[in-house]
Amino acid sequence: MPEIKVTPLGAGQDVGRSCILVSIGGKNIMLDCGMHMGYNDDRRFPDFSYITQNGRLTEFLDCVIISHFHLDHCGALPYMSEMVGYDGPIYMTHPTKAICPILLEDFRKITVDKKGETNFFTSQMIKDCMKKVVPLNLHQTVQVDDELEIKAYYAGHVLGAAMVQIKVGSESVVYTGDYNMTPDRHLGAAWIDKCRPDILISESTYATTIRDSKRCRERDFLKKVHETVERGGKVLIPVFALGRAQELCILLETFWERMNLKAPIYFSTGLTEKANHYYKLFITWTNQKIRKTFVQRNMFEFKHIKAFDRSYADNPGPMVVFATPGMLHAGQSLQIFKKWAGNEKNMVIMPGYCVQGTVGHKLLSGQKNMLDCFLFILCPTPIAPPAGLSMPGISFSKYSLEVKLQVEYMSFSAHADAKGIMQLIRMAEPRNVMLVHGEAKKMEFLKDKIEQEFTGISCFMPANGETTTIPTNPSVPVDISLNLLKREAAFGGPLPDPKKPRTMHGTLIMKDSSLRLVSPEQALKELDLNEHQLRFTCRVQLQDPYSDTDTLSRVYNHLKSVLKGYTVQHLPDGTVMVESIVLKVSSSAEDPNTKVVLLSWSYQVTPGCTIQGSQLPH
Amino acid sequence: MDEQTEEDDWFIESLHMYTDLHVFELQDPTRVIGWTSDKSVCVAGYKAAKVHEILELLLPQKLSAKDNQGLCPERDFKVLHGGFSEDSVNCLTHISGTRCVVTSGDPGSSLHLWHIGGEDCDVLKKIGDIHLKTETKSVCKLASGVAGAPSVLHGSQISDIELTDLTSRKLLYTAGEDASDKVSGLQFVDASVFVVCTDGGDLCLGDVRDPSGLRRVPLGEHGGSHWCMDLKKDGVSCSVARLSSSSQVVVSDLRDLRSAFSQAQLNIQPENTSCEFLSVTWAPVLDNCLAVSGLDGLVHIYDTTSWRPDSSEAPALFVHRGHVMSPGSEADAGASLVTTHVWHPWRPRTLLSAAMDGSLHVWDWVEKRTTS
Numbered sequence: 001m002p003e004i005k006v007t008p009l010g011a012g013q014d015v016g017r018s019c020i021l022v023s024i025g026g027k028n029i030m031l032d033c034g035m036h037m038g039y040n041d042d043r044r045f046p047d048f049s050y051i052t053q054n055g056r057l058t059e060f061l062d063c064v065i066i067s068h069f070h071l072d073h074c075g076a077l078p079y080m081s082e083m084v085g086y087d088g089p090i091y092m093t094h095p096t097k098a099i100c101p102i103l104l105e106d107f108r109k110i111t112v113d114k115k116g117e118t119n120f121f122t123s124q125m126i127k128d129c130m131k132k133v134v135p136l137n138l139h140q141t142v143q144v145d146d147e148l149e150i151k152a153y154y155a156g157h158v159l160g161a162a163m164v165q166i167k168v169g170s171e172s173v174v175y176t177g178d179y180n181m182t183p184d185r186h187l188g189a190a191w192i193d194k195c196r197p198d199i200l201i202s203e204s205t206y207a208t209t210i211r212d213s214k215r216c217r218e219r220d221f222l223k224k225v226h227e228t229v230e231r232g233g234k235v236l237i238p239v240f241a242l243g244r245a246q247e248l249c250i251l252l253e254t255f256w257e258r259m260n261l262k263a264p265i266y267f268s269t270g271l272t273e274k275a276n277h278y279y280k281l282f283i284t285w286t287n288q289k290i291r292k293t294f295v296q297r298n299m300f301e302f303k304h305i306k307a308f309d310r311s312y313a314d315n316p317g318p319m320v321v322f323a324t325p326g327m328l329h330a331g332q333s334l335q336i337f338k339k340w341a342g343n344e345k346n347m348v349i350m351p352g353y354c355v356q357g358t359v360g361h362k363l364l365s366g367q368k369n370m371l372d373c374f375l376f377i378l379c380p381t382p383i384a385p386p387a388g389l390s391m392p393g394i395s396f397s398k399y400s401l402e403v404k405l406q407v408e409y410m411s412f413s414a415h416a417d418a419k420g421i422m423q424l425i426r427m428a429e430p431r432n433v434m435l436v437h438g439e440a441k442k443m444e445f446l447k448d449k450i451e452q453e454f455t456g457i458s459c460f461m462p463a464n465g466e467t468t469t470i471p472t473n474p475s476v477p478v479d480i481s482l483n484l485l486k487r488e489a490a491f492g493g494p495l496p497d498p499k500k501p502r503t504m505h506g507t508l509i510m511k512d513s514s515l516r517l518v519s520p521e522q523a524l525k526e527l528d529l530n531e532h533q534l535r536f537t538c539r540v541q542l543q544d545p546y547s548d549t550d551t552l553s554r555v556y557n558h559l560k561s562v563l564k565g566y567t568v569q570h571l572p573d574g575t576v577m578v579e580s581i582v583l584k585v586s587s588s589a590e591d592p593n594t595k596v597v598l599l600s601w602s603y604q605v606t607p608g609c610t611i612q613g614s615q616l617p618h
Numbered sequence: 619m620d621e622q623t624e625e626d627d628w629f630i631e632s633l634h635m636y637t638d639l640h641v642f643e644l645q646d647p648t649r650v651i652g653w654t655s656d657k658s659v660c661v662a663g664y665k666a667a668k669v670h671e672i673l674e675l676l677l678p679q680k681l682s683a684k685d686n687q688g689l690c691p692e693r694d695f696k697v698l699h700g701g702f703s704e705d706s707v708n709c710l711t712h713i714s715g716t717r718c719v720v721t722s723g724d725p726g727s728s729l730h731l732w733h734i735g736g737e738d739c740d741v742l743k744k745i746g747d748i749h750l751k752t753e754t755k756s757v758c759k760l761a762s763g764v765a766g767a768p769s770v771l772h773g774s775q776i777s778d779i780e781l782t783d784l785t786s787r788k789l790l791y792t793a794g795e796d797a798s799d800k801v802s803g804l805q806f807v808d809a810s811v812f813v814v815c816t817d818g819g820d821l822c823l824g825d826v827r828d829p830s831g832l833r834r835v836p837l838g839e840h841g842g843s844h845w846c847m848d849l850k851k852d853g854v855s856c857s858v859a860r861l862s863s864s865s866q867v868v869v870s871d872l873r874d875l876r877s878a879f880s881q882a883q884l885n886i887q888p889e890n891t892s893c894e895f896l897s898v899t900w901a902p903v904l905d906n907c908l909a910v911s912g913l914d915g916l917v918h919i920y921d922t923t924s925w926r927p928d929s930s931e932a933p934a935l936f937v938h939r940g941h942v943m944s945p946g947s948e949a950d951a952g953a954s955l956v957t958t959h960v961w962h963p964w965r966p967r968t969l970l971s972a973a974m975d976g977s978l979h980v981w982d983w984v985e986k987r988t989t990s
Contacts, residue, residue, distance in 0.1 A: 212678065219629065223633050408688040449700070
């Protein structure tokens with residue numbers, strides 16, 4: 001029985017370190033290779049020993065596919081390819097390929113340079129790993145080998161995020177990665193063909209939530225910014241150069257215009273250029289509105305948002321600054337934060353997740369005193385500072401900085417909720433659904449809901465290391481010869497209904513990976529074979545004192561009288577034929593009175609022609 | 619285009635009008651929002667469909683964060699438990715002291731008892747039916763018993779008001795009246811005394827210890843063909859507010875139901891003639907405030923403190939226009955009719971409201987300072 005096997009190595013009933021193994025039509029594919037951000041030990045990477053205990057990754061895997069640039073989907077990639085060892089192809093979209101190494105390098109710096117961890121991948125490993133990447137275009141079918149093909153679809157989660165269809169013959173799997181079914185200010189909604197995969201592997205991060213509207217999230221953001229600016233405070237928004245930053249800029253620009261606000265908004269230098277560069281490269285990945293306006297004017301050139309200079313941070317009065325990096329672990333955002341942290345009128349808005357070991361992470365966990373991390377950042381080898389230590393640009397009183405500014409954590413992450421998952425299932429019409437990237441026991445209701453709304457769909461939620469096997473019924477197309485069809489029609493009855501199964505007789509020829517059904521005669525002719533006839537024989541003993549010829553004549557006469565309506569012939573070669581059945585008589589060697597009657601017939605016995613009553617008349 | 623501008627204007631205004639505003643889209647519209655704890659509610663589908671979902675939702679955690687609200691990014695509803703009902707859910711009540719809810723559907727012969735799962739399971743299961751003596755002709759209204767073994771008070775008309783024990787399914791009390799007035803609401807005043815409001819606006823007092831019948835107090839001279847009510851206990855006194863389909867509110871003291879303690883003509887033009895969603899509720903924290911919905915696409919808040927015994931026009935303290943301001947609402951005017959609303963048990967100005975388009979809003983309005 002053909003089947004598809006799916007084994008999550010990470011992300012099964014769990015959020016973080018997404019990594020899923022799929023075996024389909026004899027091919028093995030790894031979907032995503034993520035890192036768990038909550039761990040510092042081995043648990044942060046997927047369990048590759050599941051594969052390596054039986055051999056090398058390169059031999060086992062036909063390819064690796066990365067859905068998007070977030071670290072919980074690509075963070076373990078250099079570890080897997082360079083430290084565990086994998087030399088096969090790694091597929092990802094162009095934007096992911098461009099952004100992924102930047103994020104990996106950022107993360108490496110935090111882990112190795114700041115936290116002092118060893119046994120981690122190096123910058124060179126990231127570079128070597130990226131050399132194995134093969135870029136994907138949207139809706140382009142890529143042939144990994146003769147049989148395995150993959151195709152990327154728009155996922156709308158971040159710039160370059162893709163869902164991917166994997167196909168071998170008529171069997172297929174769709175992996176969603178993270179996706180979003182509602183368009184936002186810079187991205188469109190996820191979309192896929194009605195491709196009817198055997199299994200749809202869907203993320204389910206927000207499967208058990210009903211999402212607050214995008215508008216209300218934006219409202220909250222504007223409200224906080226506006227309130228702070230109104231009271232004369234400064235707002236710092238640490239961002240990653242791409243994605244949400246552009247979205248928030250578009251939002252603030254519109255709001256400033258409408259409210260006729262005068263407070264300056266700055267965007268860190270370099271950021272604009274970098275962002276513009278990427279957006280120009282990947283404009284096809286944004287939503288239609290941005291694509292349209294980009295033709296007329298650069299969507300990322302703003303009227304109210306200006307380039308930031310580090311001297312502006314000391315300017316009096318309200319202002320809003322977007323600065324990198326997003327997790328406040330280094331650079332401009334951290335410098336500005338240090339200047340503004342002591343004033344309760346100011347505010348820092350964290351628009352995304354921060355990894356452990358960053359100032360951002362400490363802030364979000366409610367720490368008010370930044371002593372440890374500041375000293376750590378400034379002095380990689382902690383030393384006891386002399387009394388009254390002061391650093392250029394920052395003065396520490398009692399070596400600590402009290403965080404007095406307001407901290408706001410806002411999540412703008414774009415994931416599908418239960419409604420979105422249902423929408424995608426409706427779109428793709430899979431035969432089976434697998435939910436990963438969420439908590440299992442909390443998803444029993446969703447499973448019921450899917451199975452109830454879509455009759456015939458089974459829903460799976462495997463744990464890490466647990467294999468789900470899905471039997472497939474691949475349909476095998478066969479060409480039928482016209483002759484055979486004509487013959488079928490000649491038998492009478494209705495012509496074959498394409499929607500109903502029907503038995504046909506013929507010879508199946510398998511040649512050069514094509515299958516044809518032809519009549520036996522044609523098959524013989526094509527293959528240059530002679531027809532063989534199969535005959536069955538049987539010996540019957542009779543007690544008859546006459547000669548062999550006489551016995552045969554008596555048999556002949558008897559049959560002729562009994563089998564009226566059948567052709568019974570006495571042939572000159574000493575045989576009797578009843579239709580196609582041949583009879584011969586010979587004497588037994590031991591006893592001449594014992595006659596042996598040899599019967600021989602082919603497979604196709606004429607219906608009704610059976611010899612009854614073996615008692616010959618005397 | 620004008621609609622778009624109006625929505626945008628409201629959106630900008632909302633920055634000053636609301637402390638918190640959360641807008642959700644349910645798969646199916648709900649006409650019930652029942653508190654199951656001080657952080658969770660039950661909602662359920664009612665429109666003609668093969669199955670109706672019953673969901674227990676955890677309120678956005680941001681609302682429950684008392685200090686450091688800014689550090690809590692969780693602003694979504696979490697689906698704690700969910701289940702499916704073949705019957706539509708027109709009325710729902712959480713049985714106090716249990717993890718059970720009772721629902722009533724389209725007129726018929728039974729109520730349904732559901733168990734909301736625990737921590738380990740997210741499924742909400744039906745655990746039985748409560749069979750009624752007679753087929754009801756209208757929606758059966760429900761109220762949870764407040765003392766003793768879990769029980770439910772139910773009735774669709776005065777003649778079929780009963781109290782049923784949920785464990786044994788035994789009838790504990792029958793009102794024994796034969797009037798066929800439709801019940802628009804019933805509520806317990808204490809462990810045994812309850813008040814019933816008829817569709818015509820009359821109030822009936824009953825006592826589950828006393829099967830000799832109900833004491834009826836007629837409404838008196840008022841217009842309005844449909845009425846509903848809400849009770850609020852405040853120390854020894856208990857206020858009853860009644861709302862009519864012609865936008866009148868009559869407030870009475872339970873000790874003297876014959877006369878109106880205060881009343882007002884609200885400035886609402888009813889858009890809906892059926893009035894099946896008519897609802898008035900007392901604010902649990904704010905003194906003398908009540909919320910009104912079901913007449914149009916808005917939720918109106920009134921402060922009754924200044925109201926007098928003789929009827930006069932009353933201005934609203936606050937109006938929630940969110941349901942008519944949602945994108946797409948202009949396409950179908952009826953779609954934004956508010957189906958129900960409830961007050962948050964301890965946040966003074968927080969309400970939850972739902973509309974026919976499936977929208978569910980959680981909002982907390984900003985108190986206008988007298989100086990501004």
